[in-house]
Amino acid sequence: xxxxxxxxxxxxxxxxxxxxxxxxxxxxxxxxxxxxxxxxxxxxxxxxxxxxxxxxxxxxxxxxxxxxxxxxxxxxxxxxxxxxxxxxxxxxxxxxxxxxxxxxxxxxxxxxxxxxxxxxxxxxxxxxxxxxxxxxxxxxxxxxxxxxxxxxxxxxxxxxxxxxxxxx
Numbered sequence: 001x002x003x004x005x006x007x008x009x010x011x012x013x014x015x016x017x018x019x020x021x022x023x024x025x026x027x028x029x030x031x032x033x034x035x036x037x038x039x040x041x042x043x044x045x046x047x048x049x050x051x052x053x054x055x056x057x058x059x060x061x062x063x064x065x066x067x068x069x070x071x072x073x074x075x076x077x078x079x080x081x082x083x084x085x086x087x088x089x090x091x092x093x094x095x096x097x098x099x100x101x102x103x104x105x106x107x108x109x110x111x112x113x114x115x116x117x118x119x120x121x122x123x124x125x126x127x128x129x130x131x132x133x134x135x136x137x138x139x140x141x142x143x144x145x146x147x148x149x150x151x152x153x154x155x156x157x158x159x160x161x162x163x164x165x166x167x168x
Contacts, residue, residue, distance in 0.1 A: 007033035021101060021152070030062060031055050043124040045098065045139065045156070078136075078160045083121060086138035089157040096155040098139070100146060116144040116153060123159060136160060 011028035012019050022028055032054040037044040054062040081089075090096055120141040125134040136159040144153045 007035050009033055028057060031057070039125055039134070043122070043139075044134065045124050045126050045137070045154075080123065080136060080159045081138070081161055083138065086121070086157050086159065090138075090140060090155060093157055096140075096157055098154040098156045100154075101152045114145045116142055116155070118142040118155075124156075126156065 010032045011022050011025050012030040012032065013022045013027050014029045019030065025031075032052055035051040037051070052063070052065045054064075056062055118140045122139055124137055124139045126137045127134045137156045138159050140153075140155040142153050142155065144151055
């Protein structure tokens with residue numbers, strides 16, 4: 001596995017007790033660079049925070065997170081389900097949510113999204129915390145409502161039929 005060389009950059013502002021994403025760099029109190037992992041150019045999504053570095057507007061280092069990479073060897077080959085099948089699974093599954101932003105206390109306690117609008121779908125690998133196994137998943141990025149708040153969502157379903165493998 002390797003780190004993607006182009007980081008994903010987010011701008012966040014601290015408001016009361018919450019941190020909110022913002023598009024406006026001028027009001028950002030935190031600028032974070034996320035270096036996402038990939039295996040053979042397929043994104044690797046981990047339960048732990050990805051490697052990242054965060055600065056304040058003055059350029060002071062605020063935080064540095066690093067996750068060690070696992071060495072991967074294919075165990076077996078399995079057929080990947082089609083996107084249409086993944087969408088049908090997504091509609092019927094009860095726990096598709098991988099992440100919600102901003103993750104406020106109210107959102108975290110609910111984690112049930114209404115009015116989800118999917119904007120992007122792609123294949124990725126998923127590594128559960130503390131496991132050396134990775135699973136192929138279909139990832140869906142979109143927007144939705146959770147407890148009356150607009151949020152960005154990352155949803156996922158297993159990309160291998162359960163009869164072959166245990167889905168994440």
